[in-house]
Amino acid sequence: MEITAEMVRTLREKTGAGMMECKKALNEAKGSEEQAIEILRKAGLASAKKREGRIAAEGIVGSYIHMGGKVGVLVEVNCETDFVARSEDFQKFVKDLAMHICASEPQFVAKEEIPADVIEKEREIARGQAMADPKNANKPENIIEKMVQGRIDKFYTDAVLLEQPFVKDQAINVSELVTQITSKTGEKISIRRFTRYKMGEGLEKRSEDFAQEVAAVVK
Numbered sequence: 001m002e003i004t005a006e007m008v009r010t011l012r013e014k015t016g017a018g019m020m021e022c023k024k025a026l027n028e029a030k031g032s033e034e035q036a037i038e039i040l041r042k043a044g045l046a047s048a049k050k051r052e053g054r055i056a057a058e059g060i061v062g063s064y065i066h067m068g069g070k071v072g073v074l075v076e077v078n079c080e081t082d083f084v085a086r087s088e089d090f091q092k093f094v095k096d097l098a099m100h101i102c103a104s105e106p107q108f109v110a111k112e113e114i115p116a117d118v119i120e121k122e123r124e125i126a127r128g129q130a131m132a133d134p135k136n137a138n139k140p141e142n143i144i145e146k147m148v149q150g151r152i153d154k155f156y157t158d159a160v161l162l163e164q165p166f167v168k169d170q171a172i173n174v175s176e177l178v179t180q181i182t183s184k185t186g187e188k189i190s191i192r193r194f195t196r197y198k199m200g201e202g203l204e205k206r207s208e209d210f211a212q213e214v215a216a217v218v219k
Helices: 005-015 019-028 033-051 088-104 116-132 141-159 174-185 207-218
Strands: 058-066 071-079 169-173 190-198
Touching: 005 019, 005 033, 019 033, 033 174, 058 088, 071 088, 088 174, 088 190, 116 141, 169 174, 174 190
Parallel strands: none
Antiparallel strands: 058 071, 071 190
């Protein structure tokens, strides 16, 4: 199949990869755009690995406010140069990431941040749930262990930012999103930290306020 300039341009717009890389991927995929994107993603992963040793000391702190100021997020994302930090692609990525954190409520950036006692507690709960299910009464230990691990993996998907499906594209997770922006910018990109605020979270109304509210209702 002949690879046209239009096919190359379209693929480049969708992936952010270079013109030559797009043409090569399309040739390898025999013109299939879907397969070419997969090839470029795999190449992006390889490129990202090479960049892991670099120092990402630049970047920005992005923010997102939702529900009229009821929920807010601050997130620090690092890159290697101020040039990339000021680029439209990077700033859009940080904004999307802040919005994702607002919507998905992660607790940790990466699995490595989770304290061992938290994982052990989750494992204990998962095992208890598996053992309490009558359907599992006669199942061997290795099957129970697989079920427990499955629930731990689900905990990672729920609680860890990099493992969560991206809110704007459920087909990829946030880690893959980072790989895409890494490939596009040519720099190491890392999510350093985030804070999510929810109005009133962790606070209890004062007892006198509650008493006044009750009195107002019964009048």
